[in-house]
Amino acid sequence: MMLRVKDLSAGYGSLNVLDRVSLGVEASEVVALFGHNGAGKTTLLKAIFGLLGDARGEVSFRDENILNQAPKNLTSHGIALVPQGRGVFANLTVAENLRLGLLAAGVKANSAEGERRLERVFQHLPLLRERFHERAGRLSGGQQQMVSIGRALVLGPSLLLMDEPSIGLSPKIVQEVMHLVRRLRDEAGLAVLLVEQNVRHALKVAQRVYVLKAGTVILETTPQQLSDLKSLWDLF
Amino acid sequence: MIPYAESLLIFTSLAVILASSLNLMLGYGGMFSAAHAVFYGIGAYTASLLALHVNSSILLCVPAAMIAGGVAGALLAVPALRVKEEYFVVASLGFQVIASTVFNQWVAVTGGIGGLTGIPPASFMSIQVDSYGGYLVLALLCAAGVLIALKLLVRSEFGRALRALRDDEAALQALGRDPVRLRVATVVIAAMLAAIAGAIYAYFTSFVNPESFSLDESILIMVMVIIGGTGTLTGPVLGAVFITTFPALLSFVQIPSTILGPTQRVVYGAVITLLMIYEPEGLLGFLRRISRVASFSALRRWQPSTSSS
Numbered sequence: 392m393m394l395r396v397k398d399l400s401a402g403y404g405s406l407n408v409l410d411r412v413s414l415g416v417e418a419s420e421v422v423a424l425f426g427h428n429g430a431g432k433t434t435l436l437k438a439i440f441g442l443l444g445d446a447r448g449e450v451s452f453r454d455e456n457i458l459n460q461a462p463k464n465l466t467s468h469g470i471a472l473v474p475q476g477r478g479v480f481a482n483l484t485v486a487e488n489l490r491l492g493l494l495a496a497g498v499k500a501n502s503a504e505g506e507r508r509l510e511r512v513f514q515h516l517p518l519l520r521e522r523f524h525e526r527a528g529r530l531s532g533g534q535q536q537m538v539s540i541g542r543a544l545v546l547g548p549s550l551l552l553m554d555e556p557s558i559g560l561s562p563k564i565v566q567e568v569m570h571l572v573r574r575l576r577d578e579a580g581l582a583v584l585l586v587e588q589n590v591r592h593a594l595k596v597a598q599r600v601y602v603l604k605a606g607t608v609i610l611e612t613t614p615q616q617l618s619d620l621k622s623l624w625d626l627f
Numbered sequence: 628m629i630p631y632a633e634s635l636l637i638f639t640s641l642a643v644i645l646a647s648s649l650n651l652m653l654g655y656g657g658m659f660s661a662a663h664a665v666f667y668g669i670g671a672y673t674a675s676l677l678a679l680h681v682n683s684s685i686l687l688c689v690p691a692a693m694i695a696g697g698v699a700g701a702l703l704a705v706p707a708l709r710v711k712e713e714y715f716v717v718a719s720l721g722f723q724v725i726a727s728t729v730f731n732q733w734v735a736v737t738g739g740i741g742g743l744t745g746i747p748p749a750s751f752m753s754i755q756v757d758s759y760g761g762y763l764v765l766a767l768l769c770a771a772g773v774l775i776a777l778k779l780l781v782r783s784e785f786g787r788a789l790r791a792l793r794d795d796e797a798a799l800q801a802l803g804r805d806p807v808r809l810r811v812a813t814v815v816i817a818a819m820l821a822a823i824a825g826a827i828y829a830y831f832t833s834f835v836n837p838e839s840f841s842l843d844e845s846i847l848i849m850v851m852v853i854i855g856g857t858g859t860l861t862g863p864v865l866g867a868v869f870i871t872t873f874p875a876l877l878s879f880v881q882i883p884s885t886i887l888g889p890t891q892r893v894v895y896g897a898v899i900t901l902l903m904i905y906e907p908e909g910l911l912g913f914l915r916r917i918s919r920v921a922s923f924s925a926l927r928r929w930q931p932s933t934s935s936s
Contacts, residue, residue: 442800463803471801478798480791491791494784495802528794539798546802 393418393582394439394452394470394550401438401446408434410606411448416550421576421583423597425590431606432586433475436552439584440472441465452550466495471548475555479535479542481528485519488527492542512544515574533564540571550582551575557589565589569596633759637831639871640766641824644773646851646863648820651777653849654857655786656813657712657793662703662719663848665726666696666818668840670825675743675835676736683747685765689826696822697815699726704814708807723842730837742836749830762831769827773820778860780816789813854902856909865910873898 394416402408408431416422426432438446441460450458452468462472480488489509490500498505513520518534519541527538536556543551553572557565573596575581587593594600594614602610645667652658670692677688707718730737737743749756749765756765780786788809791799796806829835847870855866877891906913 440801461803461805462800463805466803474795474797474801476797478795478801480794480798482790482794483787487787488791491787491799491802494788495804542798543801 392416393420394584395449396435396439397449399435399438399446399448399450401434401443401448403434403443408606409438409446412603412606412608414601414608414611416582416584418549418582419576419580420599421572421585421597423590423593423600424584424586424603425588425593425600426603428588430603432603433554434606435603436472436554436584436586440470440552463495466546466548467497469547469549471543471546471551473539473543473551473553473556475558477532477535477539479527479530479538482526484524484526485530485538485541486523488538488542489519489545492545496546498545508545508547511579512541515544515571515579516541533560533567536560536564536568537571540568544575548581550584553583553585555586555588557587557592562592565592569593572596630759633763634831635872635875637759637762637766637827639868640763640770641828642848642851642867642871643770643864644824645821645848646855646867647773647777647860648817648824649848650852650857650860650863651780651817651820652813653852654859654862655781655789655793656810658708658810658814659716659849660703660719660814661716661842661845661849662723662726663817663821664840664842664844665703665723666699666821667825667828667844667848668726668730668835668837669699669818670696670822671829671835671840672730672737672743672825673822674826675746675829678747678749678830679743679745683750683830685749685751685826688749688830689823692822692826693819696825697819700815700818701811703818704811708810708814720842723845727837727841730840737837740836742834743829744834746829746833746835748833749827756830762827766827766831769823773823774860774864776820781860785809785812850899854899854909856911859911862909862911865914869910 392415396415397413398411399413400407400409400411412431412435414422414424424432424435434443437443439450441457441462441464444459446459448458449456452470455468457465457468480491483491489512493500493505493508496508498508516537518537522530522534527535530538540556556568560568569592572583572585576583576596585593585597594617597614600610600612600614600617601608645663649660649663652660673692673695674688677691681687703719703722707715707722731740733739749762756762788799788804792804792806792809799806828839851866851870852863853866854869855864856862874891874895877894878887882890902910902913
């Protein structure tokens with residue numbers, strides 16, 4: 392198990408959101424995490440990524456304890472987060488957005504390693520090369536999502552945490568994002584923990600599914616077993 | 628007349644330093660501070676005390692003022708930036724009130740309301756700065772130095788991270804950056820630069836008292852930044868020049884001396900209000916618009932659009 396979460400409880404101050412959540416992600420596996428607004432999906436990603444500071448339980452990555460580690464250490468371990476709401480730096484160019492990613496990985500943008508990483512990202516996201524010097528804020532929503540994903544990819548992660556990448560995008564673009572997730576797994580061997588509201592699209596790429604309700608995992612299953620989607624809706 | 632013009636230019640240069648350094652926090656870092664005069668004051672008091680009791684060398688007093696200003700900046704930023712951003716301005720207001728009280732009441736060190744007098748003139752190696760012209764050169768050099776430093780800083784990786792922070796804090800966190808640390812560093816740098824203006828002020832006037840570093844002054848510096856246009860290097864310079872020279876210009880208008888003061892203030896307030904209503908991007912936005920109208924607006928419009936989306 393690449394990422395193992397066991398009995399993780401976390402929240403904001405005195406407000407407890409997650410109650411002993413356990414889940415895992417294997418190497419090169421796409422795992423979808425579903426749940427209503429407020430079920431604790433984003434909180435779970437934040438807790439794994441060390442943004443809450445006082446989570447309790449166990450989180451390990453490649454058998455190393457990473458509970459409450461600073462995000463800086465996690466990125467250097469090979470975990471990258473694509474935050475909710477795209478989160479591009481709108482006033483910076485695409486190039487500057489990616490450059491900040493490289494810098495976070497401790498790689499100089501104009502070094503051979505920097506070029507190599509950019510090249511690898513362009514392979515998956517050719518759009519970023521075309522719009523390299525454009526201000527990110529001028530791109531469409533789908534393009535901004537690609538910038539956000541590209542910025543996470545230059546970190547050279549082996550596990551990608553994605554927080555609702557399809558939010559606010561047209562069905563066609565959502566499909567593109569999901570294709571990209573699949574390609575990243577198949578071609579680059581990336582593992583992805585995919586938080587989604589868009590169940591139908593996410594089920595097409597995920598190998599396993601967890602459903603979160605009121606801060607606890609109420610179901611772990613595979614998309615095959617979920618062929619009858621109605622039962623999933625009942626759970627919600 | 629010449630000394631008057633020179634002293635006006637000296638105060639303008641100091642205002643440029645203060646507005647530009649506050650703009651690093653406000654325009655680039657998105658932190659509204661109503662305490663910038665505190666760092667100006669800390670710089671002035673530190674330089675004064677050293678000049679009075681140790682040595683009036685610029686090489687001693689200015690760096691010491693900057694360090695003291697930086698420490699004061701950290702004192703504000705470290706606790707205040709733990710709370711949500713909107714509360715920062717309130718915390719800074721509290722900081723200003725506390726600092727004003729200290730300036731007024733710690734008589735043994737600051738001289739209280741009477742202030743510190745007889746501050747010796749600035750010296751550099753064996754040169755004594757003792758003329759208006761000398762201080763003008765010194766003030767202009769400092770202002771230029773601060774502007775160059777800010778330009779380099781904004782273009783650096785630090786500046787890029789700061790602009791990114793203003794755009795999306797969560798995304799910057801996702802890259803492993805600590806937003807609080809970045810903001811604290813910004814406040815400390817801005818405070819250090821403001822302290823330089825304080826040191827020059829103390830040398831030039833040879834007198835410092837709490838009145839010059841009050842909440843009124845802090846607000847005035849904030850107004851300079853907003854009037855000029857935030858988030859650019861030119862905006863605060865324009866704002867500082869405007870706010871410092873405008874009252875002086877009004878005094879050339881033929882008005883009976885009995886109502887001169889109130890008239891100045893009313894016109895001044897009206898101009899600021901109108902500018903904010905009709906030109907929210909400040910003087911810089913206003914100038915840009917004028918230059919657009921004046922110069923080849925048709926030609927510029929003709930340029931093929933680069934965004935084909």
